[in-house]
Amino acid sequence: MLEDYEAYLKYVADHPKVSFEDFRKKREKKPRQAPSVVEEYDESEEDAAMEAEWNEGHIHRMKMWQRSYAVLSVLVSAVVLVFFFQVSIQLPPFGDPTNPDLNEVTERYIEKGLEETGATNIVAGLILDYRAFDTFGESTVLFAATMSVILLLRRPRPVKDSPIPRDRILQMVGLVMIPAVMMFGIYVVLNGHLSPGGGFSGGTVMGCGLILAYMVMGRSRLEHYLTPNRLTGVTVACLCTYGVLKGYSFITGANHIGWEVPKGKPGAIFSSGFILPLNICVGIIVACTMYTFFSLFSERED
Amino acid sequence: MLDLIIHQRLYIGSIALFILGLGTLFLHPNLIKKIIGLNLMDTGSFLFLAAMGYMEGGQAPILEEGAEQVFINPVPGGLVLTGIVVAVSSTALFLSLTCRLYRRYHSLNLDDILMRMWSGEDKVEQEEDQESNPVSEQEENEEPK
Structure with missing residues (x-):
């Protein structure tokens, strides 16, 4: 109160x-x-x-x-x-010669393949001559995958150095192995129209050689030469070359207008028209893609 | 029946691979294992295509002079090549997406990620993410080497 x-x-x-x-x-x-x-x-x-x-x-x-x-x-x-x-x-029995998938398309490829494409490897003639634009699309898919992986995995800050420790044994083995692997890859690419192999398999072998070099030399030393920008540029150049080389089909198509690519002697290295340069383009694209994938995924997660 | 199964073993093996991959893709919560399952499915379809193209006594379709040979179907070879390339590309894309998910949620378990996504626990991290992104873009613009 x-x-x-x-x-x-x-x-x-x-x-x-x-x-x-x-x-x-x-x-x-x-x-x-x-x-x-x-x-x-x-x-x-x-x-x-x-x-x-x-x-x-x-x-x-x-x-x-x-x-x-x-x-x-x-x-x-x-x-x-x-x-x-x-x-x-x-399904029809496995390995039966009368199977419906061995139809006139296959016969045509096997009988006329050498005559029309000039490649003794019929699969190479198939994927780089008859269905070359399909292979062009495949290479573009690889390129698109590389671009999206680069976009998704780019880091705010550049990573310091390769997370893989430099190893003496790995270095000495790499010294011997890298040239051999690269030579074998180039051989497989160049003989793609004559023997098993071609741009995709040879490009993968070359990519393995580049990955081995990455492991031996370390990120900073290899990226002095193989920057991502350069790799992308080389890939785009190869894709453009492929498109231009294969564009001749639009000119000398079904109408047989004018000039045709000389086929050469079957079995020789310079034969079968544009299959050899197309194989080289595809091989370079695949090698660059493999190396880019490895270098992006091998960055250490913090 | 057993004779039939043994005779069609490659088809059945490819289907087994496909179903194994499908089950892994559906049921395993780990994202990397899901991608492995997807690759198993790819492998199953490749084996099926290659088995379809085979012919008894056939050889790889590479011509040699003077020899009368029986060749296997070259078309599935080209198709499998296409498939392998697309499988490699899509695997790389999925792995990079998984890397991004791991950076944000620090987990590879899809159930964990979905729980945190739906219960709204990630809002704070989202803001952090938005803060850190412009910085990264600025830094990238600064070094156009």
């Missing part, structure tokens, strides 16, 4: 029209605001409880989804397995 009065005296200095009775009523009302704080607290607790409940429901739904997903995927796999098994049992 006395405290109330003292407070009233202080209060009345600012608000002279308020009587003591009114002030007391106000003072009594004020403590009622304290429970409101408690109520707010209750609300927030309720929120937390609701959130936890929601989270629990979320986890529950997640688990249900996972279970139904597992059951569904097992079912789908089983159905696909049974279906494929039935089909493979009823």
Whole structure:
């Protein structure tokens, strides 16, 4: 009561029209605001409880989804397995010369392949002459994959050095192996139209040689010569060369207008028209792609 | 039946590879294992194509002078080559996407990643990501060597 009065005296200095009775009523009302704080607290607790409940429901739904997903995927796999098994049992017998896939298309490729493309390796003639634009598309797919991997894996800061420790044994073995691997890759690329191999396999071998050089010499020393920009430029140049070289089909197409590429003597290294330069282009593209993939993926994750 | 299965063993083997890969792709929570499953599926289809092109007593279609030979079908060879190239490209793309996911969530488990993605725990990290990205672009612009 006395405290109330003292407070009233202080209060009345600012608000002279308020009587003591009114002030007391106000003072009594004020403590009622304290429970409101408690109520707010209750609300927030309720929120937390609701959130936890929601989270629990979320986890529950997640688990249900996972279970139904597992059951569904097992079912789908089983159905696909049974279906494929039935089909493979009823397919024409394996290795039979009368199989329907050995039809007139295959005969034409084998009988007229050497005459029309000049390559003794019929697969090389198939993929680099009859279906050369398909191979062009494949090389473009490789290039697009390289570009997207570079975009996805670029680092904010340049990485210091190769994470692979330089090893004395690896260095000495690499000294012998890198030239041999590169020579073998070049051989496979250059003989793609005469023997098994070609741009893709030879390019992969050359890419392995580059990867070995990366491991032996370390990132900084090899990137002095093989910067990503240069590799991309070389790849784009090879793709353009491929497109221009193969574009002659539009000129000397089915109408036999004018000039045809000389086929050369079958079995010689300079034969079979543009298959050799196309193989070289594809080989360089594949080697650059393999090296770029390795150098990007071998950066250490922090 | 057993004779038939033994005779068609390459087809059945390719289907087994395909289904193994499909199961791994569906059921394994680890993203790298999922990619391995996808590659198994690729391998199964390649084996199937190569087996379709084979002929009893046939040789690789490389002509030699003066020899009368029986050749296998060269078309599946070209198709498998195309398939291998596309498989390599897509595998590289998936692996790089997995690297990005790992950088952000520090986990390769798809269930973990999905839980954190759906419960909104990654909002703070997202802001950090947005903060760090302009910096990286600036740094890259600064060094156009």
